[in-house]
């Protein structure tokens with residue numbers, strides 16, 4: 625049985641961080657995503673420019689993950705910095721619940737279901753142990769929950785069978801994009817993730833049959849693949865690269881779309897003026913981009929797409945290819 629969560633797009637990336645205040649400041653004051661909510665009681669922070677309830681989520685390591693009723697949902701919390709999970713948007717709750725039922729019927733046991741007030745979520749690890757969240761929004765006005773600063777804890781355990789799920793899509797249809805005026809970088813939204821995996825063919829089984837992404841391109845030698853959800857995109861929502869010397873398994877970086885090339889150039893100039901170093905500038909036929917390292921060393925890319933050419937990455941050395949996705 626094919627599980628097929630029917631993913632629309634990457635909604636957000638969630639990173640585990642050593643110091644929440646420091647990381648929220650980085651993603652707001654440097655990366656230019658507005659702070660929308662801080663769950664003080666569990667050490668989680670969220671930033672968004674309006675595309676979804678959050679473009680980036682952060683959790684502070686070493687703290688229990690607590691629910692809104694005080695219940696400890698994950699006793700040990702999270703231990704290591706870096707990607708915590710990728711948040712994949714599903715069209716509606718009924719589609720999400722039907723996919724969860726298929727996942728369970730097919731033998732999936734290692735999962736967690738959470739009610740985040742504005743969304744309902746299913747968390748599961750992939751073959752490399754990376755966690756993925758498949759979620760559907762369950763209310764239109766997420767800003768009534770993320771009110772811009774400290775908020776009570778918003779999560780609880782969720783029983784997908786407790787109530788009939790809604791088939792109405794509630795994802796953000798017409799984003800009112802925000803701009804952090806004083807930040808050097810002004811991204812629109814989080815759009816894609818670039819992963820380094822142990823075995824591309826094995827991972828494709830998860831990303832296609834389980835997640836429901838489509839293969840947009842497969843390198844002839846099988847060394848990398850590009851994937852798309854059902855939402856329109858000029859290029860891709862996820863790229864998988866085979867592990868090579870100098871690359872570690874896991875999320876290589878996640879990417880934030882800029883309005884255009886001028887905004888990328890402006891951001892680089894503004895960062896240079898503040899002596900903030902960029903990493904891995906790319907000026908190729910496919911994109912103009914740079915990366916920043918978050919306070920824990922995790923890579924975040926800011927890019928403007930040129931002509932989509934999935935074959936282009938093959939011209940880079942294997943350990944550099946993820947930067948050229």
Ligand SMILES: [Fe+2]
Nearest residue numbers: 638681711757
């Ligand atoms: Fe998430």
